[in-house]
Amino acid sequence: MTTSTLPLTVGDTIPTWEVPITPTLVVSTAISTRDFQDVHHDRDIAQAAGSKDIFVNILTSTALVERYVTDWAHQRTGHWDTEVRGIAIRLGAPAYPYDTLSFTGSVESVEDGVATLTVTGSVSLGDHVIGTVKVAV
Amino acid sequence: MSAAAADTGAHERIMAEAERIKALGEAAEREARDPVNQPTINNWLEAMGNTNPRWQAGEAPPSMAQVWTMYGLGGKPPADDPLHGMMKVLTDEGYTAVLGTNCEQEYRRTLRVGEQVRVTTALDSVVGPKRTGMGEGYFVTSRNTWYVDGSESDAEVVATMLFRVLKFIPRGAAS
Numbered sequence: 466m467t468t469s470t471l472p473l474t475v476g477d478t479i480p481t482w483e484v485p486i487t488p489t490l491v492v493s494t495a496i497s498t499r500d501f502q503d504v505h506h507d508r509d510i511a512q513a514a515g516s517k518d519i520f521v522n523i524l525t526s527t528a529l530v531e532r533y534v535t536d537w538a539h540q541r542t543g544h545w546d547t548e549v550r551g552i553a554i555r556l557g558a559p560a561y562p563y564d565t566l567s568f569t570g571s572v573e574s575v576e577d578g579v580a581t582l583t584v585t586g587s588v589s590l591g592d593h594v595i596g597t598v599k600v601a602v
Numbered sequence: 603m604s605a606a607a608a609d610t611g612a613h614e615r616i617m618a619e620a621e622r623i624k625a626l627g628e629a630a631e632r633e634a635r636d637p638v639n640q641p642t643i644n645n646w647l648e649a650m651g652n653t654n655p656r657w658q659a660g661e662a663p664p665s666m667a668q669v670w671t672m673y674g675l676g677g678k679p680p681a682d683d684p685l686h687g688m689m690k691v692l693t694d695e696g697y698t699a700v701l702g703t704n705c706e707q708e709y710r711r712t713l714r715v716g717e718q719v720r721v722t723t724a725l726d727s728v729v730g731p732k733r734t735g736m737g738e739g740y741f742v743t744s745r746n747t748w749y750v751d752g753s754e755s756d757a758e759v760v761a762t763m764l765f766r767v768l769k770f771i772p773r774g775a776a777s
Contacts, residue, residue, distance in 0.1 A: 499672035
């Protein structure tokens with residue numbers, strides 16, 4: 466038996482993390498993921514396309530889910546060794562500037578050395594992202 | 603029946619094209635513009651507010667797998683790209699709008715600075731027409747596979763992604 470490096474119990478909850486969505490966050494994250502679709506940086510074009518404003522891109526939703534889980538694992542263990550094996554997300558309400566993206570999560574299962582965490586990121590319009598993160602334990 | 607379904611041939615044409623494109627398998631292989639590199643990782647870390655020190659010590663964040671092979675500013679998919687090919691089929695049949703609905707990534711290992719990544723795209727499934735809150739549409743799922751070629755070994759799969767979009771006729775659109 467190997468010793469688990471991330472001690473988790475089914476039902477453990479991850480403390481809420483609130484991310485203020487700013488235009489700078491939307492634009493800087495989109496560009497840093499090399500996503501140059503105009504709806505992520507040009508409000509005029511986003512609004513002409515029927516959107517309220519520019520909005521967070523999918524690669525960033527995934528990256529923020531990843532950060533939520535790995536930051537928590539670090540707080541929990543004091544190290545950064547947690548290995549993320551997969552992130553599966555379903556997308557809902559858009560995340561617009563001047564809103565807040567609030568992440569909540571919990572441990573759904575732990576088996577065969579892999580923990581599955583459920584994570585939800587909500588905005589004022591509803592759930593922006595619902596998903597699972599698999600980490601090696 | 604919906605506007606699109608009034609054209610009784612549309613669904614048959616869409617599904618025939620879906621079968622043809624699925625049969626291409628993994629196609630439209632592309633190399634990342636740059637090898638996995640620290641400046642690109644640093645830009646991403648700053649934007650995401652990610653302070654994990656592993657990403658400044660030779661490894662890349664798992665969820666950046668897709669970043670390395672993004673098209674970039676002005677980049678265009680190759681003509682044989684299965685996802686964009688299927689998008690065009692649906693656009694031509696009146697399903698003009700698109701919305702990302704699911705993204706499922708699996709990571710075999712972290713990438714390391716200096717590694718050159720390439721990606722393939724396959725059409726996984728086309729399901730529809732479905733009535734949704736957004737309007738009538740088809741769910742199109744593609745599968746990306748990222749590879750690193752070893753110096754002595756065969757190509758190594760480092761990450762995969764299932765990506766689903768709804769390609770739809772916006773509600774209220776003129777029929």
